[in-house]
Amino acid sequence: MPINPNAARPRIVVIGCGFGGLEATRALKSAAVDITLVERTNHHLFQPLLYQVATAGLSAPAIAAPARHLFRKQANVTTLLGDVTAIDTQARLVKLEEGPPVPYDHLIVAAGATHSYFGRDDWAPFAPGLKTLDDAFEIRRRILLAFEAAEKEPDPALRAAWLTFVVVGGGPTGVEMAGTLAEIAHHTLAGEFRRIDPSAARILLLEGGPRVLQAMPEDLSARAKEQLEKLGVEVRLGARVVAIDGRTVEVQGVDGPHAAQTIHTRCVVWAAGVAASALGRQLAQATGATTDRAGRVVVEPDLGLPGHAEISVIGDLAAARSFAPGLEPRPVPGVSPAAKQMGRAAAANILRRIAGQPTRPFRYRDYGNLATIGRNAAVVDLASPLGHFKFSGYFAWLFWLFAHIYFLIGFRNRLVVLIDWASAYWSKQRYARVISDIAQRPRM
Amino acid sequence: MPINPNAARPRIVVIGCGFGGLEATRALKSAAVDITLVERTNHHLFQPLLYQVATAGLSAPAIAAPARHLFRKQANVTTLLGDVTAIDTQARLVKLEEGPPVPYDHLIVAAGATHSYFGRDDWAPFAPGLKTLDDAFEIRRRILLAFEAAEKEPDPALRAAWLTFVVVGGGPTGVEMAGTLAEIAHHTLAGEFRRIDPSAARILLLEGGPRVLQAMPEDLSARAKEQLEKLGVEVRLGARVVAIDGRTVEVQGVDGPHAAQTIHTRCVVWAAGVAASALGRQLAQATGATTDRAGRVVVEPDLGLPGHAEISVIGDLAAARSFAPGLEPRPVPGVSPAAKQMGRAAAANILRRIAGQPTRPFRYRDYGNLATIGRNAAVVDLASPLGHFKFSGYFAWLFWLFAHIYFLIGFRNRLVVLIDWASAYWSKQRYARVISDIAQRPRM
Numbered sequence: 021m022p023i024n025p026n027a028a029r030p031r032i033v034v035i036g037c038g039f040g041g042l043e044a045t046r047a048l049k050s051a052a053v054d055i056t057l058v059e060r061t062n063h064h065l066f067q068p069l070l071y072q073v074a075t076a077g078l079s080a081p082a083i084a085a086p087a088r089h090l091f092r093k094q095a096n097v098t099t100l101l102g103d104v105t106a107i108d109t110q111a112r113l114v115k116l117e118e119g120p121p122v123p124y125d126h127l128i129v130a131a132g133a134t135h136s137y138f139g140r141d142d143w144a145p146f147a148p149g150l151k152t153l154d155d156a157f158e159i160r161r162r163i164l165l166a167f168e169a170a171e172k173e174p175d176p177a178l179r180a181a182w183l184t185f186v187v188v189g190g191g192p193t194g195v196e197m198a199g200t201l202a203e204i205a206h207h208t209l210a211g212e213f214r215r216i217d218p219s220a221a222r223i224l225l226l227e228g229g230p231r232v233l234q235a236m237p238e239d240l241s242a243r244a245k246e247q248l249e250k251l252g253v254e255v256r257l258g259a260r261v262v263a264i265d266g267r268t269v270e271v272q273g274v275d276g277p278h279a280a281q282t283i284h285t286r287c288v289v290w291a292a293g294v295a296a297s298a299l300g301r302q303l304a305q306a307t308g309a310t311t312d313r314a315g316r317v318v319v320e321p322d323l324g325l326p327g328h329a330e331i332s333v334i335g336d337l338a339a340a341r342s343f344a345p346g347l348e349p350r351p352v353p354g355v356s357p358a359a360k361q362m363g364r365a366a367a368a369n370i371l372r373r374i375a376g377q378p379t380r381p382f383r384y385r386d387y388g389n390l391a392t393i394g395r396n397a398a399v400v401d402l403a404s405p406l407g408h409f410k411f412s413g414y415f416a417w418l419f420w421l422f423a424h425i426y427f428l429i430g431f432r433n434r435l436v437v438l439i440d441w442a443s444a445y446w447s448k449q450r451y452a453r454v455i456s457d458i459a460q461r462p463r464m
Numbered sequence: 465m466p467i468n469p470n471a472a473r474p475r476i477v478v479i480g481c482g483f484g485g486l487e488a489t490r491a492l493k494s495a496a497v498d499i500t501l502v503e504r505t506n507h508h509l510f511q512p513l514l515y516q517v518a519t520a521g522l523s524a525p526a527i528a529a530p531a532r533h534l535f536r537k538q539a540n541v542t543t544l545l546g547d548v549t550a551i552d553t554q555a556r557l558v559k560l561e562e563g564p565p566v567p568y569d570h571l572i573v574a575a576g577a578t579h580s581y582f583g584r585d586d587w588a589p590f591a592p593g594l595k596t597l598d599d600a601f602e603i604r605r606r607i608l609l610a611f612e613a614a615e616k617e618p619d620p621a622l623r624a625a626w627l628t629f630v631v632v633g634g635g636p637t638g639v640e641m642a643g644t645l646a647e648i649a650h651h652t653l654a655g656e657f658r659r660i661d662p663s664a665a666r667i668l669l670l671e672g673g674p675r676v677l678q679a680m681p682e683d684l685s686a687r688a689k690e691q692l693e694k695l696g697v698e699v700r701l702g703a704r705v706v707a708i709d710g711r712t713v714e715v716q717g718v719d720g721p722h723a724a725q726t727i728h729t730r731c732v733v734w735a736a737g738v739a740a741s742a743l744g745r746q747l748a749q750a751t752g753a754t755t756d757r758a759g760r761v762v763v764e765p766d767l768g769l770p771g772h773a774e775i776s777v778i779g780d781l782a783a784a785r786s787f788a789p790g791l792e793p794r795p796v797p798g799v800s801p802a803a804k805q806m807g808r809a810a811a812a813n814i815l816r817r818i819a820g821q822p823t824r825p826f827r828y829r830d831y832g833n834l835a836t837i838g839r840n841a842a843v844v845d846l847a848s849p850l851g852h853f854k855f856s857g858y859f860a861w862l863f864w865l866f867a868h869i870y871f872l873i874g875f876r877n878r879l880v881v882l883i884d885w886a887s888a889y890w891s892k893q894r895y896a897r898v899i900s901d902i903a904q905r906p907r908m
Contacts, residue, residue: 062608062899079523081896089897092656099656101612119616153898164506168545172563212536212543436880452525453533454597455506 029054029096030374033114033124035104035299037064037087039356040130040335043363045097051371055097056122058114059087062101065153066428068356069437071193073156074289075200076164076208076450080153082437083428104131104299109306109328126330126370129303129317130363133336133354136295136314146266147288150193159289161455163201166287167209170216177284183221184285186269188261189292190227191234192391195244197289198225199394202251207395207448223252224283226259226271228292233391233399235353240399243412247397264288294354296337307331312339321349321381323366329373334362342384352384361385392420395445473498473540474818477558477568479548479743481508481531483800484574484779487807489541495815499541500566502558503531506545509597510872512800513881515637517600518733519607519644520652520894524597526881527872548575548743553750553772570774570814573747573761574807577780577798580739580758590710591732594637603733605899607645610731611653614660621728627665628729630713632705633736634671635678636835639688641733642669643838646695651839651892667696668727670703670715672736677835677843679797684843687856691841708732738798740781751775756783765793765825767810773817778806786828796828805829836864839889 030053034041037059045057063084072078091097102116107129113121135149148158163185170182185205187198201223209218225232225248231241232248232255245255256274263270269283296315304311307328310318316339317325323340325331334340340362341349352358361384369379388402388409398416402409411419421441428434440451474497478485481503489501507528516522535541546560551573557565579593592602607629614626629649631642645667653662669676669692675685676692676699689699700718707714713727740759748755751772754762760783763769767776767784778784784806785793796802805828813823832846832853842860846853855863865885872878884895 062612062897076525079525079896080898081520081523084898085895086656086897088656089893098658100616101609102616120618165545168506172544172546174564212530212532214542436883439880439883449533451529452523453506453530454524454528 030125030370031056031123032126032128032370033058033122034128034130035114036130036132036335037061038067038130038132038335038359040132040359040363040366041128042087042090043360044128044130044334044367045091045094045363047364047367048096048371049094051096051367051374053096053126053370053374055094056124057087057091057097057099058102058104058116058122059099060101060103061152062086062088063153064090067151068424069428070150070153070156071196071200073153073452074150074159074163074197075204076160076453077200078437078440079452080156082440084153107299107303107306107331109303109331112330124330126373127332128363128366128370129299129331129333129337130335130359131297131299131337133294133296133314133316135290136293137290138293140264143264143290146264147188147290149290150197160452162287163204164453164455167213167216167218167221169286171213179216180222181267181284182286183216183218184283184287185221185223186283186285186288187223187225188264188269188288188290190225190229190232190255190257191291194225194227194289194291195232195248195391195393197291198223198253198255199248199251199392199397202248202253203394203448204450206252208450210448219252222254224254224256224285226256226261226269228258228260228273230257232257235355235389236391236399236401237408237410240401240410240412244391244393244399247393247399247412251394251397261292294336300333300337303331303333314339322369322379323362323382324369324379329379332366332369334366335359338362340382340384343381344383350384352382355389357387358384390416390420390423392417474569474814475500475567476570476572476814477502477566478572478574479558480504480574480576480779482511482574482576482779482803484576484803484807484810485572486531486534487804488572488574488778488811489535489538489807491808491811492540492815493538495540495811495818497540497570497814497818499538500568501531501535501541501543502546502548502560502566503543504545504547505596506530506532507597508534511595512868513872514594514597514600515640515644517597517896518594518603518641519648520604520897521644522881522884523896524600526884528597551743551747551750551775553747553775556774568774570817571776572807572810572814573743573775573777573781574779574803575741575743575781577738577740577758577760579734580737581734582737584708587708587734590708591632591734593734594641604896606731607648608897608899611657611660611662611665613730615657623660624666625711625728626730627660627662628727628731629665629667630727630729630732631667631669632708632713632732632734634669634673634676634699634701635735638669638671638733638735639676639692639835639837641735642667642697642699643692643695643836643841646692646697647838647892648894650696652894654892663696666698668698668700668729670700670705670713672702672704672717674701676701679799679833680835680843680845681852681854684845684854684856688835688837688843691837691843691856695838695841705736738780744777744781747775747777758783766813766823767806767826768813768823773823776810776813778810779803782806784826784828787825788827794828796826799833801831802828834860834864834867836861 066083069083088099106115115121173179205221300317317333318339323332340352390400392398398420399412400416510527532543550559559565617623649665715725744761761777762783769775784796834844836842842864843856844860
């Protein structure tokens, strides 16, 4: 007999309310189970648009919806705000920083990833990454205050340093940040300053590899680079960052493998590395599972842990493979559609286990890849049964825009985001230029 | 010859970009002067709607517009982000925390007010006031986290304490906060929790005086109290707060002058006292002007300082009187229309002084007073040449709504605020329920 007499229904705990946790919880809507959704923040964040908050284009509430609200009508869900400190895989308990531990029969771990400085955590204060709303506020604050500081700075060299923005990492976030920064400098702030010319700002995108957007086909990477340069971004490929100290960024490899370059800048955005949540390593240690170099937990074909089928790991925390009939297993990319699909698959496999049926291996369906670059500029690589369909430029940007608005959670958000964007597009303005914590001065 | 050869045009410095500073700067649009607008935050805040940010109804950018942006087309304005530390009235310099001092020929001080704890600053950590966006975020965080904590709390007495909200002060802000809190508890959060019933929350409004909204006619105060009670707010008049310690609020006077009452609560909002910016006292000391009990600077009929006609003090920082022909001078209330009118009057008097003309005494034109209470509830007291026109309830609420949207700065804001409100009204939802700084737990 179960310990809890009310727990005749299987108890499912979902950790995390990102795309994976949200979809898993939704997929269990009609199941006779009791779900506890444990979330560290009180909101689901639409992360693909987080760079818009960091660049003052959208307000935080436009891309964040309370998980509690999203599940208000799903009666089998209890939402709990709390920080998971450990998982007791023997007693089957999720331990929280505050309050009693939460027992589970089935556990879905979707704790996601954070940014990684590749062992150089001392760079963190000088180069914030972009994963949470707080990160976005901090970056927004730094960008806006850099222009304010430049306006007040009499020394031309220092003024130039305030007006130099460095984005490290040429993945989707880095490309979006650099493109939008160029838009801010050239359009948004035009005419607002009296002593500086914001369009004189330099925006540098540093990428260690040979091309930007490496998940894209090579020709689209080339198109993206062209579009960035057209927007005024200096793209440096093969550029390895070797030092960041709040005054300068030291780069190697741009002009030959041993040539070093010093960039004077007061605003650096880190968009280079991703590391899985620390919960992954803890879980691996407890269960004997392995983790990959990025700290992701290597899962079985059905997304369960070896020897612990009652625990599934999904989303950015999982090193998963896709199993398609007749094809070799392929690694699943760390993108939101994959997280959503894993959420649905893990939920379905739990229901199969409850019903005494065998679980099924996860299959990732790739519908393609798209990335925006800036005003009127994006690249799209659509995967269809007829092959890949690639395009870039204005039409790709429209496609990206409507795809993102379509996938936003909740009707109200979609409408407001559409209006915000339409008004921003025509006016070339960005309305969310609030610096709330002004007393905290930008670091030197 | 002037020190600065470019300064043949009179140099006007405006301190503060609230309603007063903004209107003064605008009024000088076509004047042959050089204006420096010194602001401590980077935005003009539409303070009448700040309670909506504190109660998750609006996002911060919806009610805050960068001053720099508002004046981008007014070529005679230079906007400077900076904290004024002192005014050297002899050398005519405004000293900033950072950077060189700003010289002036004419100075308009519109530094506003902050909340006052009547000498009990030790209450501040337990009872935040509502003057800035940061204040609003803090109050929003506390309100939302109180419901989250209640959901996790097994002890019924503690749960009841988490679900008890106390608003201190029955002025417009206190009434709005209490009414909106009732709306959140009864409508917004309905059905979202599994262990608590949010509508069981108690909302108490404590007012030391004999009625709420004391600036209103007595019958409208009574109507406001009725409407608050209909929304579920417990209104306690004659209630003097004698202690706040983060666990309890000690009140005297509700059941007789000496009866004490202890309210167990974890969320207190301070809407009781207003104190003028510290710059007022500094200015008074330097010029020999006097300040009133609230720290406001007593100004001359033309808003200038005695013996320092080149300095005008306006808005909430000024203890000003209104001079209407044939009437006794009357004190000017601390409301935004008065601040705006003072801004225009101070600007006009500066232009008269530059032209060698005599200045004019300030005359406050009172168009009435309006306050919202909550869903469909408001009181309006319109002043017209035919006398006062008073109404309350649904029509008053609509009037309040459109008046506020009309006066919002900037077209985009108005439209988005209207949509937000329309959607919030029909859905009974509040979309800005973001807790960003979640790690910072509510105080016990």
